[in-house]
Amino acid sequence: MSQAAKKDTPEQAEYRAYCRKWIEENRPEEPDFRLPLQAIEVMDEGVKEYLQTWQKKAYDGGLIGVDYPTEYGGGGKSGMQTIANQELAAGDVPYFINVIGLGMCAPTIFHHASEELKRRFIPQILSGEMIWCQGFSEPGAGSDLASCNTSVVKKGDKWIVNGHKVWTSLAHYAGWMIALVRTSNHDKYKGLSFFVLPVQDTKGVTIRPLIKITGETGFNEVIFEDLEVPDSYRLDDVGKGWTVAMTTLTHERGAGTLVGPNTGMSARGATRTQRLLELAKKCRRNGKPAIDDPFIRDRIALVAVWEEGLAQNQRRAKVPGLTDDPMRIPLQGKVSFTELAQLAATVALEIEGQASSLYIADPMAPDSGTWPLTFLNSYGNTIAAGTSEVQRNILGERVLGMAKSK
Numbered sequence: 001m002s003q004a005a006k007k008d009t010p011e012q013a014e015y016r017a018y019c020r021k022w023i024e025e026n027r028p029e030e031p032d033f034r035l036p037l038q039a040i041e042v043m044d045e046g047v048k049e050y051l052q053t054w055q056k057k058a059y060d061g062g063l064i065g066v067d068y069p070t071e072y073g074g075g076g077k078s079g080m081q082t083i084a085n086q087e088l089a090a091g092d093v094p095y096f097i098n099v100i101g102l103g104m105c106a107p108t109i110f111h112h113a114s115e116e117l118k119r120r121f122i123p124q125i126l127s128g129e130m131i132w133c134q135g136f137s138e139p140g141a142g143s144d145l146a147s148c149n150t151s152v153v154k155k156g157d158k159w160i161v162n163g164h165k166v167w168t169s170l171a172h173y174a175g176w177m178i179a180l181v182r183t184s185n186h187d188k189y190k191g192l193s194f195f196v197l198p199v200q201d202t203k204g205v206t207i208r209p210l211i212k213i214t215g216e217t218g219f220n221e222v223i224f225e226d227l228e229v230p231d232s233y234r235l236d237d238v239g240k241g242w243t244v245a246m247t248t249l250t251h252e253r254g255a256g257t258l259v260g261p262n263t264g265m266s267a268r269g270a271t272r273t274q275r276l277l278e279l280a281k282k283c284r285r286n287g288k289p290a291i292d293d294p295f296i297r298d299r300i301a302l303v304a305v306w307e308e309g310l311a312q313n314q315r316r317a318k319v320p321g322l323t324d325d326p327m328r329i330p331l332q333g334k335v336s337f338t339e340l341a342q343l344a345a346t347v348a349l350e351i352e353g354q355a356s357s358l359y360i361a362d363p364m365a366p367d368s369g370t371w372p373l374t375f376l377n378s379y380g381n382t383i384a385a386g387t388s389e390v391q392r393n394i395l396g397e398r399v400l401g402m403a404k405s406k
């Protein structure tokens with residue numbers, strides 16, 4: 001029995017047993033194609049449909065949106081999503097495609113949208129029937145997000161949107177976007193507002209894919225030219241965009257309470273340490289199995305220590321004193337998790353040696369060439385959702401109380 005299961009209340013234990021049984025009975029068949037490492041790298045219609053069907057099935061089975069009220073398509077069982085998440089991770093099942101929708105858009109809509117928008121949008125996000133994306137970054141606004149300059153101007157009873165969003169993951173499949181926009185130039189922060197915007201096959205919206213070093217698409221540029229939207233698509237008051245964006249970022253960085261399940265950020269099944277040990281048994285270094293090399297053993301031990309530290313952090317995150325404001329433990333999660341993934345991929349390439357130059361689909365590549373792809377993609381994850389440098393600034397200022405950076 002897992003540590004988490006040992007502490008279950010009778011109600012939680014019953015729901016956990018249900019999840020476990022449901023996963024065993026409804027596990028999707030292994031696809032005859034390679035799944036990308038993460039949902040944000042899906043660029044094939046067949047892969048998209050496979051993952052959308054799986055998400056809808058898990059939603060209908062009651063494993064997604066468990067914490068949301070029933071009137072918004074949720075399960076109405078507050079505090080239970082974590083259990084479904086744990087069982088989905090342990091069950092070694094595929095991730096869900098609507099990663100941005102589940103992790104960021106649904107919680108933002110839940111906290112800030114009108115009743116009408118909540119009822120309309122949250123169910124379709126949870127079921128995965130409508131894919132959503134996040135339009136925050138712009139060519140001139142990344143770490144300094146408040147420099148965002150996509151303009152939204154009132155014209156009669158409509159708003160007119162003009163501007164350029166970039167690095168918009170999954171926009172190529174998304175029907176809707178949550179967007180941070182500028183409604184006034186008087187004040188950097190108070191001039192921001194927040195809207196939901198239609199983006200697919202919409203007059204006034206152009207979506208252009210961006211190709212990554214891995215050859216995958218994943219993210220896009222989204223250009224708005226005189227897109228007209230009604231006032232009912234606004235979240236919260238005009239000028240409150242920054243407050244709404246902070247809700248989104250809290251969830252994006254893993255410190256929210258309504259984070260969706262199984263979004264593809266975590267490895268399936270075996271721990272990273274276990275996977276590296278298996279790899280080191282298969283590969284050779286200096287004429288002997290890599291597992292016998294003291295350097296490699298030392299490097300795998302480092303991953304093991306880090307991985308265990310992160311697991312302990314997740315346990316510490318349940319201690320109220322450590323998660324009250326400032327959210328000491330949850331705020332560390334994004335940096336630690338993405339940097340651990342980067343370290344593990346680096347160690348895998350060290351184990352593979354020359355063979356690490358063999359890429360996906362090369363029959364001679366160890367572990368089907370997954371590690372070089374994981375290595376390249378691991379850099380994006382230390383940038384997305386706030387770079388490691390910016391996250392460290394936040395930890396320094398908010399958690400350690402250090403002077404604010406200029």
Ligand SMILES: Cc1cc2nc3c(=O)[nH]c(=O)nc-3n(C[C@H](O)[C@H](O)[C@H](O)COP(=O)(O)OP(=O)(O)OC[C@H]3O[C@@H](n4cnc5c(N)ncnc54)[C@H](O)[C@@H]3O)c2cc1C
Nearest residue numbers: 134135136137142143167168169380383384385386387389
């Ligand atoms: C895989 C991936 C997916 C993404 N998906 C989305 C998405 O769906 N929607 C979206 O809106 N955006 C998305 N982004 C964009 C992401 O949020 C930005 O890339 C990120 O916020 C950094 O902004 P930037 O790229 O403009 O870099 P910059 O802000 O220009 O930073 C450049 C460098 O300067 C450093 N730096 C900047 N300011 C400071 C500071 N104050 N102190 C110390 N160092 C600093 C940074 O750490 C970085 O190394 C995605 C990015 C990636 C890589």
